[in-house]
Amino acid sequence: MVQAVTSAVARVARIRQDYPQIADAIGGASLWVLFGVLLVVSVIDARQYLVTGIIVGSIIALGAIGITLIYGVLKFAHFAHGDMMMFGAYVALFALVGGGRIGPLSFGWGMIFAIFVAMAVLGVGSIAIDRVVYRPLRQRGSSSVVLAIASLGVAIVLRAIMLLWWGPDQQLYVSGIHPAREFPFDIKLKPDHIFIVATALVLMALVYLLLFRTKMGKAMRAMSDNADLARVAGIDTELVFMWTWVIGGALAAVAGILLGIQSNLKPELGFILLLPLFASAILGGLGSPQGALVGAMIVGISQEVVVGIDLPFPPFGVPGYKPAVAFGILILILLVRPRGLFGRT
Amino acid sequence: MDKGRVITFLAVSAITAGVVGISANDAQSLGGFISFLTVFITTVAIFAIFALGLNVQWGYTGIFNFGIVAFFMVGAYTSALLTKEPSSSQYVRYVGGLNLAEGLGPLGLDGLTGFVLGALAAAVVSGLVAFLIAIPALRLREDYLAIATIGVAEVFRRIAIEEEGLVNGTRGLTGIPRPLHDLVSPPDYKYVYLAIAVVILFLIFIAIERSARSPWGRVLKAIREDELTTAASGKNIFSFRTQAFVLGAMIMGIGGAVYSANQGAIVPDTFSHFFGTFIIWAMLMVGGSGSNRGAILGAYVVWGFWTVTGLVQPHLPEALEARTSYIRDLLIGLLIIVVLLLRPNGLMGEERRVSLFMRRETNREARRVGAPTRSPEE
Numbered sequence: 001m002v003q004a005v006t007s008a009v010a011r012v013a014r015i016r017q018d019y020p021q022i023a024d025a026i027g028g029a030s031l032w033v034l035f036g037v038l039l040v041v042s043v044i045d046a047r048q049y050l051v052t053g054i055i056v057g058s059i060i061a062l063g064a065i066g067i068t069l070i071y072g073v074l075k076f077a078h079f080a081h082g083d084m085m086m087f088g089a090y091v092a093l094f095a096l097v098g099g100g101r102i103g104p105l106s107f108g109w110g111m112i113f114a115i116f117v118a119m120a121v122l123g124v125g126s127i128a129i130d131r132v133v134y135r136p137l138r139q140r141g142s143s144s145v146v147l148a149i150a151s152l153g154v155a156i157v158l159r160a161i162m163l164l165w166w167g168p169d170q171q172l173y174v175s176g177i178h179p180a181r182e183f184p185f186d187i188k189l190k191p192d193h194i195f196i197v198a199t200a201l202v203l204m205a206l207v208y209l210l211l212f213r214t215k216m217g218k219a220m221r222a223m224s225d226n227a228d229l230a231r232v233a234g235i236d237t238e239l240v241f242m243w244t245w246v247i248g249g250a251l252a253a254v255a256g257i258l259l260g261i262q263s264n265l266k267p268e269l270g271f272i273l274l275l276p277l278f279a280s281a282i283l284g285g286l287g288s289p290q291g292a293l294v295g296a297m298i299v300g301i302s303q304e305v306v307v308g309i310d311l312p313f314p315p316f317g318v319p320g321y322k323p324a325v326a327f328g329i330l331i332l333i334l335l336v337r338p339r340g341l342f343g344r345t
Numbered sequence: 346m347d348k349g350r351v352i353t354f355l356a357v358s359a360i361t362a363g364v365v366g367i368s369a370n371d372a373q374s375l376g377g378f379i380s381f382l383t384v385f386i387t388t389v390a391i392f393a394i395f396a397l398g399l400n401v402q403w404g405y406t407g408i409f410n411f412g413i414v415a416f417f418m419v420g421a422y423t424s425a426l427l428t429k430e431p432s433s434s435q436y437v438r439y440v441g442g443l444n445l446a447e448g449l450g451p452l453g454l455d456g457l458t459g460f461v462l463g464a465l466a467a468a469v470v471s472g473l474v475a476f477l478i479a480i481p482a483l484r485l486r487e488d489y490l491a492i493a494t495i496g497v498a499e500v501f502r503r504i505a506i507e508e509e510g511l512v513n514g515t516r517g518l519t520g521i522p523r524p525l526h527d528l529v530s531p532p533d534y535k536y537v538y539l540a541i542a543v544v545i546l547f548l549i550f551i552a553i554e555r556s557a558r559s560p561w562g563r564v565l566k567a568i569r570e571d572e573l574t575t576a577a578s579g580k581n582i583f584s585f586r587t588q589a590f591v592l593g594a595m596i597m598g599i600g601g602a603v604y605s606a607n608q609g610a611i612v613p614d615t616f617s618h619f620f621g622t623f624i625i626w627a628m629l630m631v632g633g634s635g636s637n638r639g640a641i642l643g644a645y646v647v648w649g650f651w652t653v654t655g656l657v658q659p660h661l662p663e664a665l666e667a668r669t670s671y672i673r674d675l676l677i678g679l680l681i682i683v684v685l686l687l688r689p690n691g692l693m694g695e696e697r698r699v700s701l702f703m704r705r706e707t708n709r710e711a712r713r714v715g716a717p718t719r720s721p722e723e
Contacts, residue, residue: 077488079411133682145409145487149626150685152411156623156678164671271618272499278492320507327496334481334489 027336035298042305047185049308050301055193055262057300058200062255063273064280064292065207066248072224072287073244074134076147080155081252082273084122087158088253089260090166090267092118096173104191106178107261115199115257119250126249127242129154135241155271162267170266196258203254204293207247211289216243224287275323276303279330285343294341299326353692357642360649367656383535385652390542391604393644396628397549397637398596404635405557406589407569409487412494414621415501416471416594420601421611422505422512423470424463428456428522428606438510439518446522460524464545464602471598472591479587490590498618505613517612521605542603546641549596554637556592565589619674624651627677630684633691642692647680 016023042050063085070078095117100108133150180188211217219240222230231237259269280299284291303322306315315321315328333340364385372378395413402408431442445459452458474497482493505512512518525537556562564585567575576582605611624647632643651673658669684691 077491079491133686136686145407146685146689148488148491149409149630150682152623152626153678153681153685156619156681157675158678160671160675160678163674164668271495274492275496275499279496282489282492314504314507318507320503323496323499324503327493327500330492330496331481334485334493338485338489 024337024339028341031333031337031341035302038302038305041309042301046305046308047187049304051187051189051193052308053301053304054297055196055300056304057297058197059255059258059262060276060280060300061293061296062200062203062251062258063277064284064296065204065289066251066255067277068281068284068286068289068292069220069224069244070248071281073220074138074147074241075227076144076151077278078248079148079151079274080129080158081248081277083155083158083162083270084126084249084252085256085259085273086265086267086270087162087256088118088122088249089256089265090162091121091253092257092260093166093171093173093265099174105195106174106176106190106192111173115254118253118257122249122253123246124249126245130241130245135238159267159270162270166265166267168267170264172264173260192261196262199254199258203251207251207289210247216240220244272323275330276300276326279326279333283329283333283340285340287344288340288342291340291342299329302326302329349688349690349692352688353642356646356692360646360653363653364649364656367653371656380535383539385648387535387539387542387607389645389648390539390546391600391607392625392628392648393546393641394549394600394603395597395625396632396640396644397546397553398593398600399625399629400593400634400637400640401553401596402590402593403629404640405562405565405569406586407487408483408586408590408593409491410494410590410593411491411622412496412498413597413625414616414618415494415498416475416597417601417604417621418498418501418505418616419471419474420464420467420598421605421616422518422601423467423598424460424602425518425521425605425611426512427463427466428459429518429520432513437513437516439513440511446524454525455527456522456524459522460541460602460606463606464599467598467602468595469598471601472595475591475594476587479590483586483590484583498616498622502613502616512613515613517610517615518605519610521609521611523606523609538607542607545599545603549599550637550641553592553596557637561585561588624677627680629691630681631691633693636691636693639691639693646692647677650676 039050042053063081067078067081070076070081092111092114095114096107096110097113098108098110100110102108102112133154134147137147137150178190178192180190183189209217211221216239219230219235220243222233222235223237223240227237230240259273276296276299280295281292282295283298284293284295303325306325307317307319307322310317315324365382368381368385369378372381395417398416399410399413402410426439426441427443428446429439429442430444430447432439445453445462446456447453447459449458478490478493478497482490506515508514523534523538524541526534528534528537557565564575564580567578568580568582568585572582608615628643628647629640630643631647632641633639654669654673654676658666661669
């Protein structure tokens with residue numbers, strides 16, 4: 001029995017090695033089928049969770065796009081990204097002055113101002129961190145692994161600054177109860193949720209325009225495709241690095257703020273956020289911004305729907321297992337299609 | 346003396362002076378002073394075990410594991426569940442409870458046999474977990490393994506909390522048996538445990554020192570330096586990397602077992618990313634990746650630094666006192682960055698000894714002529 005199983009596994013591994021394209025295609029197709037089934041089930045049975053998943057997915061997407069851009073252009077896994085998101089959220093908390101409300105939303109124009117402040121602080125701050133930490137390592141020719149460990153150091157520092165300044169307890173932008181409204185198909189939504197999705201969509205459209213309609217975007221994509229070729233073609237690599245940090249940092253700030261609006265702020269959350277962020281980026285194919293968006297939607301929806309559907313075995317029905325769902329997706333993608341849904345081979 | 350040695354000497358003496366000086370000043374009596382130092386050294390020894398495990402993974406092979414806490418946790422819970430007696434109350438629920446500490450009769454040797462079996466089981470289970478992660482993640486890029494280990498750490502913590510019948514949920518396990526506890530009176534037990542922890546650290550140190558200088562260890566370093574060339578020499582890269590990752594995880598599992606018996610009680614919140622992962626990375630970076638002595642020295646320096654700053658805390662003005670622990674977090678993060686930027690080899694640097702069969706001088710010669718190995722940072 002055991003022998004039969006191991007030899008079957010070995011045979012599958014063998015086939016995968018001998019026919020990589022076929023294995024890749026089957027892997028991709030089975031992932032699409034799996035997520036398709038999940039989508040159908042959630043439309044029929046768990047619409048509320050599906051909608052929450054879309055909200056969470058659009059927040060994760062903003063972070064995952066940053067991770068995938070940094071990975072593509074600077075060629076290393078940025079482990080400080082989750083803490084950068086949280087840091088952005090806290091900067092906005094600091095800059096948030098004045099109450100008031102815009103229409104049905106729970107916050108006023110002060111929040112819009114705070115979002116811009118946080119984007120600016122994180123955008124400039126990312127360049128500063130790059131100058132102090134990553135650039136010297138890069139110029140020394142350090143491997144991507146060393147840069148990744150340096151980013152762990154940066155993550156610890158950012159986390160400590162948040163703890164030092166704002167303390168370890170969770171905080172809210174606006175306290176009080178904000179009732180949800182009824183929508184067709186038994187869906188309940190708060191006006192804030194619509195704000196979150198709309199903001200994320202606007203930013204993603206801007207990133208799309210920047211990447212595909214400007215010269216800098218073209219340079220960034222060229223760096224991501226082939227750094228040496230881009231350098232030979234006369235692209236100013238340091239300038240491209242700078243812009244990548246500005247975009248990644250600003251998107252992270254907004255993602256953190258939207259997460260704060262959706263739930264709450266807590267310094268501890270930053271490091272744990274890395275799991276859904278990287279799961280999304282890898283699922284979409286590292287280096288592909290469109291992929292990161294699709295990956296984030298899949299991760300966000302799966303997380304919410306799986307813990308929403310009440311089956312008698314884990315991880316179903318237990319909200320605490322949301323990270324486990326993201327982890328499961330990560331392992332699945334590494335097993336069946338390591339290049340991701342839209343990544344290059 | 347070259348600059349590196351001066352810095353090492355200064356760092357070690359500053360830490361020693363700080364720990365000894367301030368604790369002597371604070372202690373009420375000689376006994377209190379000695380017992381403080383005993384607990385300090387025991388903790389250093391336990392952290393050094395984790396740092397050695399990380400050195401096998403990162404220092405030798407260049408695998409990076411950001412979820413050390415997962416293996417720490419698996420080891421701690423495994424040995425606790427094996428050595429503890431079964432639950433007698435309906436409010437305390439956990440699986441296992443094999444009572445290896447007390448249930449072996451005369452073979453039990455006052456809990457020592459159970460402790461050793463528990464530690465070995467911790468190593469096996471921890472290694473098995475590592476093997477299962479290695480299959481999907483280690484075949485691909487290094488970064489994927491880092492993410493996967495973060496994921497495992499978080500998922501294990503959630504499982505420990507959510508599955509209440511498994512390890513008693515958030516209330517955790519208490520009364521974890523301690524080996525040789527009948528040897529001395531309870532207040533003096535810490536000296537016994539210091540000896541146990543140091544002996545285990547020493548055994549692990551000897552074992553990996555020998556393996557590092559064996560042909561096996563040279564293949565690991567060759568992989569770290571140049572994967573393609575090593576593969577071209579007919580070495581199965583994936584297999585060697587998996588072996589190193591599993592071995593490192595097994596050492597971390599033993600570390601977890603030693604930790605849980607020392608503490609006597611564990612809860613899921615014990616296993617934080619900070620104490621389970623970040624600080625151990627700081628220890629290895631400070632001590633010097635690739636050097637086992639460096640890993641131990643790093644554990645001493647970083648935990649010494651942590652202890653000194655903790656001892657200073659009550660003497661500070663009130664406004665500062667409350668935030669001292671976060672300043673310490675900040676400094677640990679800065680330490681990693683500063684070491685990477687200014688002293689990529691850490692305090693010790695990698696020992697450039699090639700083989701067990703070459704005398705030290707020959708190895709020194711090898712370094713002068715053209716060192717065969719580089720540190721992972723270069």
